[in-house]
Amino acid sequence: MYAQMVESTASDDDPEKLAAFQARIDAGEKIEPKDWMPEGYRKTLIRQIGQHAHSEIVGQLPEGNWITRAPTLERKAILLAKVQDEAGHGLYLYCAAETLGVSRDEMTEMLLEGRMKYSSIFNYPTVTWADIGAIGWLVDGAAIMNQVPLQRTSYGPYSRAMIRICKEESFHMRQGFDIMMKMANGSREQKRMAQDALNRFWYPSLMMFGPSDGDSVHSSQSMAWKIKISSNDELRQKFVDQTVPQADYLDLKIPDPELKWNQDKGGYDFSEPDWSEFHAVLKGNGPCNSDRMKARIRAWEDGRWVRDGLMAHAQKKAAGKVAAE
């Protein structure tokens, strides 16, 4: 998902405290910043929320690529609003992570030094306008699948950030589907572009949920802590079941010859994505990894004088005020 393959850190805290903590979570209580928490819980959450926040921010880049090229002024305004929402999502999440004792700048620096990750999906290029439709429909659609259950996560600030985010995501998905409808019902060339976008984004979207949890210790610890709510396979299945009828509606073909309805399980059977590609992208070898990082590093470095200047101005103004009193 936006947070993929988050490693959990085991705790070597006092077993009695751990048991009491687990009991609070089992009782559905929210854990708040000042509460005692196992070191592993704290560290795992920083990784997970940080990765999620970075994904929101880096995720603006592939879409930002089309703001100046949107086909109409209305589409441009809509896309701008959508991308602005993603900046907001990043901010809500950074703030949630900061309550765990990591600073915003530290997180940014960890991202820029490659010590923190962001979702694999944002390392794919957006080569046509139809890709913007496919991203809203598939990528935001997949994100919603993951984020809706996370509204119930045990960490209060994270849960509240997720609630805000979920309120805004439906617009994202619908504007994407709306673009897909336009393209799929347009000229032959437009329809071909829509199909091509689906072809390229289908498997990367399935990868967003991460590989099967199997018996990953990280997943089971995170599930016990309620910072992961559903298994990767469960979410992926739900996503496929939701998306196939939508593709049918668009009269587009999911690029999977193995895709078929399975009456017994009440869901579709489908092909797994190429997990070696997923691991390569996570390692930094996807089509756009280096572009994305370059863009983030440039934004950070070029913005330094603005950040410092505004801070200096604020301090000078505050000092002036004190002197005047």
Add this chain to the structure above:
Amino acid sequence: MSDNGRDSSVHERREWPLWEIFIRGMHGLNHRHVGSLHAADAEMAMKNARDVYTRRNEGVSIWVVKSRHIAASSPSDKGPFYEPSRSKAYRHPTFFDIPEEAGAM
């Protein structure tokens, strides 16, 4: 509150300070804490709050407060701190059995 548990690391000096944002919606309810953000000064905090927390008409009034100016109760005295209210069930209307014949009250 978002600042809880944060120690002032080296970053604090360079980083824009953290502000807590409170917003009152259109329908006359109290200002409500909606989240936090970084800004160099109050004016910027206000503008950022507008952009981050009122993109869909969520508010008609914004308060911004530097996070470090907020004093918060501590979770460890959760029990004793609220004890005075726990032992006074009679503060709740349901404590009293009023016969139905007496009418609404």
